[in-house]
Amino acid sequence: MPYLQNFLVGFLITALITPFVISIMRRLNILDDPQSHKHPGIIHHFSYFHPHQVL
Numbered sequence: 001m002p003y004l005q006n007f008l009v010g011f012l013i014t015a016l017i018t019p020f021v022i023s024i025m026r027r028l029n030i031l032d033d034p035q036s037h038k039h040p041g042i043i044h045h046f047s048y049f050h051p052h053q054v055l
Contacts, residue, residue, distance in 0.1 A: 025031040 022031065
């Protein structure tokens with residue numbers, strides 16, 4: 001039974017926080033607008049990070 005309680009608590013927290021996060025992201029213009037992009041996918045490049053640099 002504790003698994004069901006954990007699931008419900010996590011679900012409720014997520015359901016309550018998600019609208020606030022979306023509104024903050026829209027205000028900061030971070031949220032992606034699919035209608036503004038003509039290409040179906042956006043490739044994010046992280047050229048400054050290489051896994052080889054970590055080792």
